Amino acid sequence: MKKSVILPFENHPFCICYHNLAFPFGMIQGNGNCSSVDVVSWMLRKFTNCVFDENMSSNKYEICLCDAWGIIDQLTTHQNINFKKSTFELFEIDILNFVKKLIDAEFYVTGMYNEKYILGKRAFNEYDYWHDYILYGYDDVKKVFYSAGFMKNGKFEQFEIPYENFLASISNEDKNISFNLHQFNKNAPVKFNVIRITNLLKDYINSTTKVGHRLNGFYGIEANIKLKEFFKKCCECDEDIEIDLRYTRAFMEHKFFVRLAIYSLCEKNWLELTQKQLDKIEDIYKKSQLIHLLGLKINVSNNRNLVDKIVKHFETIEKVELELLPMIISKLEKNLPETV
Numbered sequence: 001m002k003k004s005v006i007l008p009f010e011n012h013p014f015c016i017c018y019h020n021l022a023f024p025f026g027m028i029q030g031n032g033n034c035s036s037v038d039v040v041s042w043m044l045r046k047f048t049n050c051v052f053d054e055n056m057s058s059n060k061y062e063i064c065l066c067d068a069w070g071i072i073d074q075l076t077t078h079q080n081i082n083f084k085k086s087t088f089e090l091f092e093i094d095i096l097n098f099v100k101k102l103i104d105a106e107f108y109v110t111g112m113y114n115e116k117y118i119l120g121k122r123a124f125n126e127y128d129y130w131h132d133y134i135l136y137g138y139d140d141v142k143k144v145f146y147s148a149g150f151m152k153n154g155k156f157e158q159f160e161i162p163y164e165n166f167l168a169s170i171s172n173e174d175k176n177i178s179f180n181l182h183q184f185n186k187n188a189p190v191k192f193n194v195i196r197i198t199n200l201l202k203d204y205i206n207s208t209t210k211v212g213h214r215l216n217g218f219y220g221i222e223a224n225i226k227l228k229e230f231f232k233k234c235c236e237c238d239e240d241i242e243i244d245l246r247y248t249r250a251f252m253e254h255k256f257f258v259r260l261a262i263y264s265l266c267e268k269n270w271l272e273l274t275q276k277q278l279d280k281i282e283d284i285y286k287k288s289q290l291i292h293l294l295g296l297k298i299n300v301s302n303n304r305n306l307v308d309k310i311v312k313h314f315e316t317i318e319k320v321e322l323e324l325l326p327m328i329i330s331k332l333e334k335n336l337p338e339t340v
Contacts, residue, residue, distance in 0.1 A: 003140055004137070004138065004139040004140065004141065004142075005100075005103050005104055005137055005138055006136065006137035006146055007027075007030070007103065007106060007108060007136045007137055008027075008030035008031045008033065008034050008136075008184075009026045009027060009030040009136045009137075009146075009148065009158070010025065010026045010027075010029035010030040010033065011158060013025035013026045013029050014029065014043070014253065014256065014257075015047070015063070015253045016150075016156040016249070016253075017063070017246050017247075017249040017250035017253055018059060018062075018246060018250070019131070019132045019133075019134075019149060019150070020059075020068060020132065021063075021064055021068055022148070022149075022156055023108075023110060023132070023134040023148075024068045024069045024070070024076070024182070026134070026136075026148055027076070027108050027134075027136065027182060027184060028042075028043075028069075028070065028075065028076070028184065030136075031184040031186070035184075035186050036186075037075070037185075037186065037187075037188050037190055038190055038191060038192065039075070039190070040260070040264070041190060041191055041192040041193070041264075042070060042073060042075055042188075042190045043257065043260075044192070044197050044257065044260060044261045044264060045073075045193050045196040045197060045200065046064060046067070046068070046070075047063050047064060047253075047254070047257040048197065048200045048201060048204060048254075048257050048258055048261050049063070049065060049200050049203050049204045049209055049219060049220055050062065050063045050204070050219065050220065050223045050224065050250075050251075050254050051065055051209070051212070051214060051217045051218065051219050051223050052217065052218045052219075052222075052223035052224075052226040052227050052230070053214050053216050053217045053218070054216070054226070054230065055216045059246075060227075060230065060247065061223065061227050061230075061247045061250050061251065062250065063250050063253060063254040063257070065209055065211050065212030066211050066212035069182055070188075070190075073188070073189075073190060074185055074188050074189060074190075075184070075185055075188045075190055076182050076183060076184055076185060076188075077182070077183045077185060078180065078181065078182055079107075079180075079181040080178065080179070080180050080181070081178065081179045081181070082176050082177075082178040082179075083176060083177055083178075084176050084177070085171060085172075085173070085176075085177055088177065095167060095170075095177070096163050096166075096167060099135065099138075099145070099166075099179070100138050100140075102179070102181060103135065103136070103137060103138055105183075106183055106184070107181040107182065107183050108134060108135070108136050108181070108182045108183070108184075109134070109135040109136075109179055109180070109181060110132060110133065110134045110135075110179075110180045110182065111132070111133060111170065111177075111178050111179050111180060112130050112131065112132055112133070112170075112175075112178065113130070113131065113133050113166070113169035113170050114128055114129065114130055114168075114169045114170075114172065115129045115130075115131050115169070116128050116129060116169070117165050117166075117168040117169040118133075118161060118165060118169055119159075119161075119162075119165065120151045120152060120159055121151060121152060122151075122152040124152075130175075131149075133147055133149060134147055134148060134149070135147055135161075135166075136148070139160075142160065143162060143163045143164075144160040144161060144162050144163065145160070145161045145163065145166055146158065146159075146160060146161075147159055147160070147161050192264070192268060194265065194268075194270050194332065194336060194337070195336055195337070197261055197264075197265065198329060198332045198333065198336060200261075201258075201261070201325060201328065201329055201332075202329055203219065203220060204219070204220035204221065204258075204325070205220060205221060205321070205322070205325045205326060205329065206220065207219050207220040207221050207222035207223070208220065221318060221321065221322070224251065224314065224317070224318065225314075225318065227247060227251060227314075228310075228311055228314040228315075230247075231243060231247075231307060231310055231311070232307065232311060234307075235298075235304050235307040240302050241298055241299070241302050241304060241307075242299055243295035243296075243298050243299055244295075245292070245295050245296065245299070248291055248292040248294075248295035249292055251288055251291060251292070252285075252288040252289055252291065252292045254288075255284055255285045255288035255317070256285060256288075258281075258284070258285075259281050259282065259284070259285045262278075262281050262328065263278075263281075265328075265332065266278075270332060270335060271328065271331055271332060272331070273328070277324060280320055280324060281324070283320070284317050284320055284321065287313045287316060287317055288313075288317065290309075290313055291310050291313050291314065294306050294309055294310050294313075295310070298310075
């Protein structure tokens, strides 16, 4: 019997700077909306530090140092299937039915496909471009999988992939067909952890990390300074300017999580701030939004003078954070329990 299955997936996840964060956020937030697991508390233990590594070919600036899917915290489980196409054929495995059965079992399926075969992608019918994907549902009547990702219009959206297009997109004689399977743990032992949140804020302000250390990485405040310098360099060349909007968005999303962490600490009575101090936290986030919007404007107008405004906002944010965060950390440390 033909049927349709759609697993929970958040339309507007908190973090979309990269697919490798947008996908777990879509899954985790979607399930958090329909379960008793406090996924926001888990997020606050993960995304309040950042790293800049100029030696990376891509994703030089990130706000997740490790385990974006929450596997270590038992929020999700992970399995991997990695076969040659001939192996699927040898065991007479119908790949489309196989993927649908995985979704029936509440697995979110991720992997790599060729966007040349995916309608709505910039590479569609133009050139080969292998990129990551997620599948969270299917419809046998329409003969499509349900997916989400950045489209050629530059927006992160949910979209449909016809079965045959998906099959063509993963088929390549030189590549194995690999599926990563993620399943949400509805009984995850996740709760608000003031100690971990405080330690992350300390790592951020001290420009260090206790997890996900990288040989050439700069962390916290120093990572943001390096990002500011990176943007300045992008505008010193004679060519047209192009600001990497993934980085401006990642910076903005980092400030979202810092703000969310501080508001949550106040709401749960671990922290008490004046309205003036809260206004400063809000202003930091608003300035990060302006940085992202200025990046968009620069890419359209090629106006180098706008870079000075970006730099000024970076420096204002840095100054306020260095004033406020040590005070906030000091207040938290006076009230921390021995264990949580």
